[in-house]
Amino acid sequence: MEKNVALIALFAALIAVLGLIPKITLGFGVPITAQSLGIMLAGAVLGSKRGALAVLLFLLLVAVGLPLLAGGRGGLGVFAGPTAGFLFSWPVAAWLTGFIVEKWRQPPLALSVFVAAILGGIVLSYAMGIVGLSLALGKSLTESTSLMLVFIPGDLIKAAIAGALTSALAKARPSSVLSRA
Amino acid sequence: MISLTSPVKTRAHDWPAGLKLAGLCASTLGLFYITSPYAHLAILLAILAAYAAPGRAFLRSGLRSLKVLWPFIVIVGIWQVVIGEIADGLMIVMRMISAVALANLVSMTTRLSDMIAVVNWLSTPLRKLGMPTQVLEIAIALVIRMVPVLMGKGTRLTESWRARATRRPSWRLVLPFTLLALDDADHVGDALRARGGLTSERES
Numbered sequence: 001m002e003k004n005v006a007l008i009a010l011f012a013a014l015i016a017v018l019g020l021i022p023k024i025t026l027g028f029g030v031p032i033t034a035q036s037l038g039i040m041l042a043g044a045v046l047g048s049k050r051g052a053l054a055v056l057l058f059l060l061l062v063a064v065g066l067p068l069l070a071g072g073r074g075g076l077g078v079f080a081g082p083t084a085g086f087l088f089s090w091p092v093a094a095w096l097t098g099f100i101v102e103k104w105r106q107p108p109l110a111l112s113v114f115v116a117a118i119l120g121g122i123v124l125s126y127a128m129g130i131v132g133l134s135l136a137l138g139k140s141l142t143e144s145t146s147l148m149l150v151f152i153p154g155d156l157i158k159a160a161i162a163g164a165l166t167s168a169l170a171k172a173r174p175s176s177v178l179s180r181a
Numbered sequence: 182m183i184s185l186t187s188p189v190k191t192r193a194h195d196w197p198a199g200l201k202l203a204g205l206c207a208s209t210l211g212l213f214y215i216t217s218p219y220a221h222l223a224i225l226l227a228i229l230a231a232y233a234a235p236g237r238a239f240l241r242s243g244l245r246s247l248k249v250l251w252p253f254i255v256i257v258g259i260w261q262v263v264i265g266e267i268a269d270g271l272m273i274v275m276r277m278i279s280a281v282a283l284a285n286l287v288s289m290t291t292r293l294s295d296m297i298a299v300v301n302w303l304s305t306p307l308r309k310l311g312m313p314t315q316v317l318e319i320a321i322a323l324v325i326r327m328v329p330v331l332m333g334k335g336t337r338l339t340e341s342w343r344a345r346a347t348r349r350p351s352w353r354l355v356l357p358f359t360l361l362a363l364d365d366a367d368h369v370g371d372a373l374r375a376r377g378g379l380t381s382e383r384e385s
Contacts, residue, residue, distance in 0.1 A: 003370035009323035064296035075288030
């Protein structure tokens, strides 16, 4: 119990700190932040349940007014803004990523996490985010999707990094990758 | 850590946080049912007036947190001009700004402790069902404490990278950083246990 609470709290803090790392700008001018990497890692490292709880805890603290989102944003406004769908998708994304890593054990861990992070952190996350975007901007789903396409290369890179990191973590400290415990 | 609550005291700081949050939920939902552009203009002006009322510093920090909406305003603006439905575009933009501004207004006028009190109140039904909700309080406190701790560790990792390498710090730092966080979690877990654990029931 204590161990789980500490892990969930520490990962929520980790997601916050990853958001404070300065943005990297991709070759074609699209900024990416490491925060969504934290979401993928939460699922991949902690497993589905703890991963989702860590993200929920993080979002709760954002909602009560701590500026923990990338770029120092926070408060209730971000949950009413055009990108709120992405925030709401994060706990589910972490859960799905963790769930796939837990169940799909045949391939090497890095590959399993890469695919899981694509399905959870990109496919599912964008699906929910785009619905939110189309509601806020009054645009159709296809129009909203076209607005978000530029961010996909960055997120693919993050999914690959999540895979590499989780497998390195499993080598450095096998017991720490709880999705495979 | 600095929360987003405005240091400029307003009357709204003393209103019950739960009431403000319930009102926010209702009015955000309401915004999506209003279709008249004039009504939206009136709402937006009223919200801006509420921002301006407590003084210049409050207005300035309020407008600063709305800046993130610029790209969306530009996108919707260009789009609507291209398809020729400018009135619709104005309504969408005003609705978006109002929704975010209203929510930020509640955040700016509600203290962190009041917000957490609402969270505790909301978890009452779970407590009645026998779930240990004090765990949530501990977890919130832990995150607030650990963010600056982890930030310090991250800074030290970056500094030692800079001392060794000529290239800029890369994503590779995330690995030792995650390891440090997991080690901390181990120690915090042990410490919580050593202090009597989180649940009142004792293991036999």
